[in-house]
Amino acid sequence: MNSVLRTTVQFMANGLTKRQEELLNFLKLSHHQNGVMPSTREIQAHFGFASQTAAMSHLRALERKGIIVRLPGKARAVIFPEELEREEVIDIPIYGNIAAGMAEAVAEEKEGCVSIDIASLGIPRNARTFALRVRGESMIDAHICSGDTVILEFREPRNKDIVAALIDGETTLKRFIMDKGKPYLKAENVDFPDLIPASELVIQGVMVGLLRNGTSRW
Amino acid sequence: MNSVLRTTVQFMANGLTKRQEELLNFLKLSHHQNGVMPSTREIQAHFGFASQTAAMSHLRALERKGIIVRLPGKARAVIFPEELEREEVIDIPIYGNIAAGMAEAVAEEKEGCVSIDIASLGIPRNARTFALRVRGESMIDAHICSGDTVILEFREPRNKDIVAALIDGETTLKRFIMDKGKPYLKAENVDFPDLIPASELVIQGVMVGLLRNGTSRW
DNA sequence: ACAAATGTTGACCAAATGAATAGTGTTCTT
DNA sequence: AAGAACACTATTCATTTGGTCAACATTTGT
Numbered sequence: 001m002n003s004v005l006r007t008t009v010q011f012m013a014n015g016l017t018k019r020q021e022e023l024l025n026f027l028k029l030s031h032h033q034n035g036v037m038p039s040t041r042e043i044q045a046h047f048g049f050a051s052q053t054a055a056m057s058h059l060r061a062l063e064r065k066g067i068i069v070r071l072p073g074k075a076r077a078v079i080f081p082e083e084l085e086r087e088e089v090i091d092i093p094i095y096g097n098i099a100a101g102m103a104e105a106v107a108e109e110k111e112g113c114v115s116i117d118i119a120s121l122g123i124p125r126n127a128r129t130f131a132l133r134v135r136g137e138s139m140i141d142a143h144i145c146s147g148d149t150v151i152l153e154f155r156e157p158r159n160k161d162i163v164a165a166l167i168d169g170e171t172t173l174k175r176f177i178m179d180k181g182k183p184y185l186k187a188e189n190v191d192f193p194d195l196i197p198a199s200e201l202v203i204q205g206v207m208v209g210l211l212r213n214g215t216s217r218w
Numbered sequence: 219m220n221s222v223l224r225t226t227v228q229f230m231a232n233g234l235t236k237r238q239e240e241l242l243n244f245l246k247l248s249h250h251q252n253g254v255m256p257s258t259r260e261i262q263a264h265f266g267f268a269s270q271t272a273a274m275s276h277l278r279a280l281e282r283k284g285i286i287v288r289l290p291g292k293a294r295a296v297i298f299p300e301e302l303e304r305e306e307v308i309d310i311p312i313y314g315n316i317a318a319g320m321a322e323a324v325a326e327e328k329e330g331c332v333s334i335d336i337a338s339l340g341i342p343r344n345a346r347t348f349a350l351r352v353r354g355e356s357m358i359d360a361h362i363c364s365g366d367t368v369i370l371e372f373r374e375p376r377n378k379d380i381v382a383a384l385i386d387g388e389t390t391l392k393r394f395i396m397d398k399g400k401p402y403l404k405a406e407n408v409d410f411p412d413l414i415p416a417s418e419l420v421i422q423g424v425m426v427g428l429l430r431n432g433t434s435r436w
Numbered sequence: 437a438c439a440a441a442t443g444t445t446g447a448c449c450a451a452a453t454g455a456a457t458a459g460t461g462t463t464c465t466t
Numbered sequence: 467a468a469g470a471a472c473a474c475t476a477t478t479c480a481t482t483t484g485g486t487c488a489a490c491a492t493t494t495g496t
Contacts, residue, residue: 019473032306035297036255036289039453050475056455057473071254075293075453075482079253082309086333088250089307091300115304117333120367122431143361149338151432208432213340214369214425237443257483268445274485275443293452293483 015065023047023058024067027078037078087117092151094131114149114211121151121209128154130205132164132171139173142188148212152205166202167195176203233283241265241276242285245296255296305335310369312349332367332429339369339427346372348423350382350389357391360406366430370423384420385413394421 016024026046030038038046043055059078062068069084071077094112111133118125134148142162144150150164150173157163159178164171165185174185174195185195234242244264248256256264261273277296280286287302289295312330329351336343352366360380362368368382368391375381377396382389383403392403392413403413 017472033302034289035287035302036292036295039293040455041453049473051477052454053456053476054474061472069253071252073454073482074254075257077254077294077454084251084253085331086307086309087331089304089333091304112337113303113305113335114338115307115335116338117331119330120332120334120429120431140361143358143363145361153432210428210430211338212428212430213338214371214427235442258485259483269447270484271446271486272444279442291452291484295484 014067016062016067020058020061020065023055024062027062027068028080031080037076039076087119088125089115089117090125090129091115092129092131094133094149096133114151116211123153123208127208129208130154131211132173134173138187138189138192139175140189142175144173144188144210145212148210150207151209151211153208154205157203157206162207164204164207166204171204173207176206232285234280234285238276238279238283238285241273242280245286246298249298255294257294305337306343307333307335308343308347309333310347310349312351312367314351332369334429341371341426345426347426348372349429350391352391356405356407356410357393358407360393362391362406362428363430366428368425369427369429371426372423375421375424380425382422382425384422389422391425394424 014021023043026043027037030036030042030046040052040055040059043049043058044052047054049055059068059070063070066081069079069081071079092114093110094114096111114131118127121129123129129151131149131151134144134146134150136146139162144162150162152164157176159176161176163174163176163185165174165176167185174187177184177186182196183201185201187194232239241261244261245255248254248260248264258270258273258277261267261276262270265272267273277286277288281288284299287297287299289297310332311328312332314329332349336345339347341347347369349367349369352362352364352368354364357380362380368380370382375394377394379394381392381394381403383392383394385403392405395402395404400414401419403419405412
């Protein structure tokens with residue numbers, strides 16, 4: 001009597017069986033950890049199959065159900081359809097402070113990263129961007145809250161742009177106003193005064209987007 | 219006299235030569251369009267090289283400069299290091315309206331997609347999420363503006379959560395308040411009245427994040 | 437002028453990899 | 467009870483693919 005098979009074919013919400021779900025998870029895990037899709041023999045080894053055909057037929061099943069796409073004949077050519085439709089994703093470094101000149105983005109001070117597609121932010125693909133965590137309420141009337149993450153582009157500010165500026169060795173978010181050729185910085189909160197730059201005005205970036213986290217207070 | 223070679227070795231900002239830059243662009247384009255990395259022979263064919271060795275040496279150069287990582291012996295195993303560090307990216311469909319029951323997310327009504335890493339939103343990897351474009355000023359006191367994109371999770375609301383609710387066949391954003399066992403909906407704008415549900419209260423999702431675009435007005 | 441780095445050519449090998457065929461047992465639906 | 471979908475074993479073949487060797491040309495810095 002053959003007691004190897006004890007399979008209970010249960011269908012999941014997405015129309016996959018338990019085993020197919022396991023295979024899909026392995027594909028995703030492998031792709032995320034190693035950066036490449038596993039070959040049929042790597043799938044075989046991971047599940048302890050005695051032949052590649054088992055892996056092959058599972059891949060065929062996933063393809064038939066539209067979960068994956070494969071390029072026939074090509075090696076490791078398993079694709080998740082959603083990744084093909086996806087816009088280009090960029091990685092935006094988050095800095096706590098940017099005290100220095102910002103000429104070269106210093107990886108050491110990076111606190112984390114936001115990965116987001118460029119279309120959602122509406123920025124050009126070659127834009128140099130970075131992000132800052134907002135502390136304080138100085139821009140609350142522009143509906144920028146403490147805890148928000150603002151996305152900034154490294155470029156020249158235009159009138160009324162919201163900018164990150166270096167003031168007294170600290171980076172703060174302010175609205176950039178050009179008044180008769182003279183620039184000054186305006187807080188979007190009546191409790192904060194306008195700032196007329198004494199000497200040089202150092203603009204670190206122009207706000208192009210904002211990200212608010214569910215765990216933030218609002 | 220051999221007049222094939224007209225190479226001017228110019229170094230780019232990232233330390234790559236012109237040719238290496240072209241190769242990198244082909245890798246990125248190919249990866250984004252086809253979903254897989256090109257093989258050395260596909261690189262060869264694209265650039266019209268007479269042998270794989272040209273492609274190989276370019277790949278080696280890119281690897282030496284840290285632009286790519288390769289897994290020796292494995293097929294199409296070229297990896298961009300930033301993608302390895304990247305958190306898992308999910309694709310959140312954007313709906314204009316969600317009039318229907320929302321039991322099954324209907325792809326037909328999809329207006330677009332936001333691709334973002336799960337860590338930036340702070341949501342579990344298996345969360346069922348969708349996004350809505352905000353119209354109107356009813357949540358302005360919660361600093362949610364017209365034009366913002368709110369990210370919502372399909373789950374039961376807790377007290378004081380901001381939710382998308384179905385009211386008169388339209389989806390609107392409101393704060394969910396549970397008062398002595400009776401739920402009602404509160405607009406975060408003094409000009410808008412509270413809403414006490416006449417019959418059934420249909421909650422479509424709970425706000426877990428917000429995305430504001432640079433092109434939005436503020 | 438010389439060395440080092442870069443870009444190229446052509447031919448070849450061995451390993452990695454996808455794919456096919458034939459057959460067994462299990463579970464689910466009708 | 468029958469058919470379909472599912473989960474696998476065992477073996478074999480053909481192609482894809484990475485990797486190497488031996489040269490040679492051009493540019494760049496010392």
